[in-house]
Amino acid sequence: MVLGPDGKPCKVCTGFRAWTGATKKKPASSSSSSDTSSTSSASASALAAASLASSAPSSTSNEEPSLPSDCPPDxxxxxxxxxxxxxxxxxxxxxxxxxxxxxxxxxxxxxxxxxxxxxxxxxxxxxxxxxxxxxxxxxxxxxxxxxxxxxxxxxxxxxxxxxxxxxxxxxxxxxxxxxxxxxx
Known part of the structure; x- marks a missing residue:
């Protein structure tokens, strides 16, 4: 999950599948804040361009969660x-x-x-x-x-x-x- 400047999860910086994965699994972690920051930074880099991604809708399978249309965009x-x-x-x-x-x-x-x-x-x-x-x-x-x-x-x-x-x-x-x- 990418965090926004306010320290809260940034939904428009993260794919919906990552939110659902984050909400289903909440592992107890003893990682340091620098590890978390590094992970957030890596996630941001990996997902960054997706906000300016394809103009074609992505395909989904029955296994992938779908973001309801009345939710904030991922x-x-x-x-x-x-x-x-x-x-x-x-x-x-x-x-x-x-x-x-x-x-x-x-x-x-x-x-x-x-x-x-x-x-x-x-x-x-x-x-x-x-x-x-x-x-x-x-x-x-x-x-x-x-x-x-x-x-x-x-x-x-x-x-x-x-x-x-x-x-x-x-x-x-x-x-x-x-x-x-x-x-x-």
Whole structure:
């Protein structure tokens, strides 16, 4: 279980399966606080990128617990919904945005490393933004920001051992629907 800055379990930093495992098994532990901190840090690193993880729902088997829809999101649900919002916002960004639209998009993206509930995930995004700042992509309009968002998401996918998404298909995935008509 990853702990938040307040010392309480951070649900948006941890997968639901970890909560259920933590609630079913409460081993008596005599580990030192540095061991606990190290474990929390390792868990945070392992789970961090999942909050910005795949846009596709994860598959579940009958054995895996399922987070009820009216519960606070875990790291995976938060990540899926965040990516859905960000990709859709990028895909509906104007091809030739006004100065106000450019400024608003930049404010949205620049706020994430500060405001995103999973701190380790936010740190990863902030580091990505330092390496590949979004300003030029925003200046290029829809195509630029769609590509930037796809590259950012693919970096997370790579960190999680997932397949990369074909960035040439972002318009179909997030705005127009697939050419085979299944979204119509």
């Amino acid at each position: 790291v995976e649900r938060l990540g899926r919904h965040t990516w859905t919002f960000l990709h859709t916002t990028a895909s509906y960004f104007p091809p030739s945005p006004s100065p106000h639209q450019k400024s608003s998009m930049l404010s949205l993206l620049r706020s994430l490393p500060t405001l995103y509930p999973c701190g380790v995930c936010a740190d990863h995004l902030g580091q990505y933004m330092e390496r590949d700042p979004p300003e030029r992509a925003i200046e290029s309009g829809r195509d630029g920001i769609e590509g930037w968002m796809c590259r950012a998401h693919n970096e997370v996918n790579e960190r999680l051992g997932k397949d990369k998404f074909d960035c040439a298909s972002v318009g179909e995935r997030w705005r127009d629907g697939w050419k085979d008509g299944r979204c119509d």
